[in-house]
Amino acid sequence: MHITIDEEKCVGAGQCVLAAAEVFDQREEDGVVVLLDADPPEEQHAAARDAVAVCPAAAIAVRE
Amino acid sequence: MTSPSSVVVVGASAAGLSVAETLRREGFDGRVTLIGEEDCPPYDRPPLSKQILSGAWPEERVWLRDDVRISGLDLDLRLGVAAVTVDPAERIVMLADGSRVAYDEMVIATGVRARRLPGTEGLAGVHTLRTLSDARALREALAAKPRLVVVGAGFLGTEAAAVAREAGAEVTLVSDIEAPLSDVLGPEVGELLIRMHAEHGVKIITGVMVREVLTSGGRAAGVRLADGRVVEADAVLVSIGSIPNVEWLAGSGIEIGNGVLCDEYCQAGPGVWAAGDVASWIHPTLAERLRIEHRTNAGEQGMAVARNILSRGNPAPFAPVPYIWSDQYDRKIQIYGLPRGCDRFAVTEGSLAERRLIALYGQNDLVRAAVGINMVRPVRAARALVATPTPWDSVDLTRQGVTA
Numbered sequence: 001m002h003i004t005i006d007e008e009k010c011v012g013a014g015q016c017v018l019a020a021a022e023v024f025d026q027r028e029e030d031g032v033v034v035l036l037d038a039d040p041p042e043e044q045h046a047a048a049r050d051a052v053a054v055c056p057a058a059a060i061a062v063r064e
Numbered sequence: 065m066t067s068p069s070s071v072v073v074v075g076a077s078a079a080g081l082s083v084a085e086t087l088r089r090e091g092f093d094g095r096v097t098l099i100g101e102e103d104c105p106p107y108d109r110p111p112l113s114k115q116i117l118s119g120a121w122p123e124e125r126v127w128l129r130d131d132v133r134i135s136g137l138d139l140d141l142r143l144g145v146a147a148v149t150v151d152p153a154e155r156i157v158m159l160a161d162g163s164r165v166a167y168d169e170m171v172i173a174t175g176v177r178a179r180r181l182p183g184t185e186g187l188a189g190v191h192t193l194r195t196l197s198d199a200r201a202l203r204e205a206l207a208a209k210p211r212l213v214v215v216g217a218g219f220l221g222t223e224a225a226a227v228a229r230e231a232g233a234e235v236t237l238v239s240d241i242e243a244p245l246s247d248v249l250g251p252e253v254g255e256l257l258i259r260m261h262a263e264h265g266v267k268i269i270t271g272v273m274v275r276e277v278l279t280s281g282g283r284a285a286g287v288r289l290a291d292g293r294v295v296e297a298d299a300v301l302v303s304i305g306s307i308p309n310v311e312w313l314a315g316s317g318i319e320i321g322n323g324v325l326c327d328e329y330c331q332a333g334p335g336v337w338a339a340g341d342v343a344s345w346i347h348p349t350l351a352e353r354l355r356i357e358h359r360t361n362a363g364e365q366g367m368a369v370a371r372n373i374l375s376r377g378n379p380a381p382f383a384p385v386p387y388i389w390s391d392q393y394d395r396k397i398q399i400y401g402l403p404r405g406c407d408r409f410a411v412t413e414g415s416l417a418e419r420r421l422i423a424l425y426g427q428n429d430l431v432r433a434a435v436g437i438n439m440v441r442p443v444r445a446a447r448a449l450v451a452t453p454t455p456w457d458s459v460d461l462t463r464q465g466v467t468a
């Protein structure tokens with residue numbers, strides 16, 4: 001699994017962090033998503049897919 | 065209970081797409097029919113009053129998924145055609161083009177449409193803002209730097225006022241409430257928003273209704289207020305709320321009212337579910353019937369419905385922590401929970417003067433909502449106070465006031 005993010009689309013909702021805290025964080029100053037792990041291990045895959053689904057800005061994409 | 069072999073999703077936007085994607089993600093390999101009245105792929109609405117209205121983004125940035133991803137879902141995709149009736153006993157949906165689609169499970173995700181001022185339908189110079197073509201029309205009108213009257217100071221009206229002002233329009237914001245968003249966020253934040261918009265040069269008229277749109281030469285020429293005052297304008301944006309798209313369900317036996325009336329599992333009857341702006345359901349922990357018109361809920365509720373459909377008779381109640389955001393000028397407002405109707409208000413970090421704060425809202429001695437303005441990470445931490453019932457008195461409050 002490979003994850004990409006679109007910083008410009010991100011609205012800083014933080015839903016991705018709530019779904020997969022090992023994979024995503026947010027910048028302190030404006031809340032824009034920070035990708036902690038672009039190629040997360042197997043056990044994070046389901047959580048990362050949840051993050052894609054709940055991101056309200058369609059800012060996360062995964063390639064499998 | 066066996067798994068269904070076909071699911072029909074009516075409404076091809078945020079909620080409908082979330083249902084379709086989750087079904088596939090959970091391994092459902094039956095037929096998924098996605099029916100959408102709009103003649104374009106699923107797109108996102110929040111940018112319409114922000115980057116699309118301002119012209120900062122090209123329009124193609126609003127597509128929720130690219131073509132490859134949509135075709136990867138292997139959908140029976142019917143775009144540009146509305147569902148016109150449904151027979152829930154026979155489990156068949158009838159479409160405007162005369163076709164009929166059978167289903168085992170149907171999800172209603174038809175959203176809402178903009179409420180209009182009576183008599184303004186089709187009148188040149190009067191705008192609403194719900195669809196991509198609405199946003200395009202308003203953006204084109206803004207290019208002439210018009211005098212714009214925005215009727216209604218909710219999220220939509222205030223965001224559009226900010227964008228229009230930055231685009232050089234002369235903006236008057238008229239609202240029947242005492243301050244922008246004060247019905248949701250209380251007078252303190254409402255006051256902050258009045259000052260912010262005024263500093264950016266928006267004229268604000270509050271506490272008065274718009275009686276009618278004035279015309280001249282077949283075009284909107286301004287509005288007359290209930291107190292007789294007239295505000296002249298070249299364009300009028302009507303942002304006075306919305307109406308759930310449920311008329312097509314009339315007579316079907318599916319219970320409708322303020323939306324599609326569902327239980328705590330988002331189910332409206334055998335084989336019938338609803339998600340997104342159109343869905344009214346009973347929030348199990350808040351013990352309240354809610355219909356939430358916000359983007360995050362559409363995705364989460366779509367996901368919950370898809371999982372319940374595949375749950376083999378073991379559905380889970382849908383119990384989200386509601387989340388809303390709004391961008392106005394350089395401020396990002398974020399809301400967890402339901403601040404409307406709360407009777408306690410306290411700023412716990414930052415301050416109203418800095419326009420950078422965390423505020424808590426309480427009711428019945430519990431924290432009901434956390435609101436952040438330009439404090440993105442702290443508000444995510446404050447979410448915990450809303451997610452689990454937290455007594456108001458247990459929170460360390462640096463300042464405490466009372467709303468309303």
Ligand SMILES: Cc1cc2nc3c(=O)[nH]c(=O)nc-3n(C[C@H](O)[C@H](O)[C@H](O)COP(=O)(O)OP(=O)(O)OC[C@H]3O[C@@H](n4cnc5c(N)ncnc54)[C@H](O)[C@@H]3O)c2cc1C
Nearest residue numbers: 075077078079101109110146147174175340341357358359
């Ligand atoms: C300008 C604007 C700005 C917004 N900004 C924010 C924001 O900043 N933050 C936030 O949280 N939320 C925001 N929202 C709200 C958010 O966009 C909605 O909550 C979200 O779009 C709801 O998705 P939905 O799929 O439930 O409904 P909709 O997006 O309304 O989609 C319903 C779809 O169903 C179709 N349809 C209707 N009837 C039929 C029928 N009979 N047959 C077939 N198809 C039908 C419609 O054409 C439509 O495409 C904004 C909304 C707007 C309009």
Ligand code: SF4
Nearest residue numbers: 010011013014016055
């Ligand atoms: S959920 Fe989406 S919008 Fe929110 S912070 Fe993560 S990437 Fe950004």
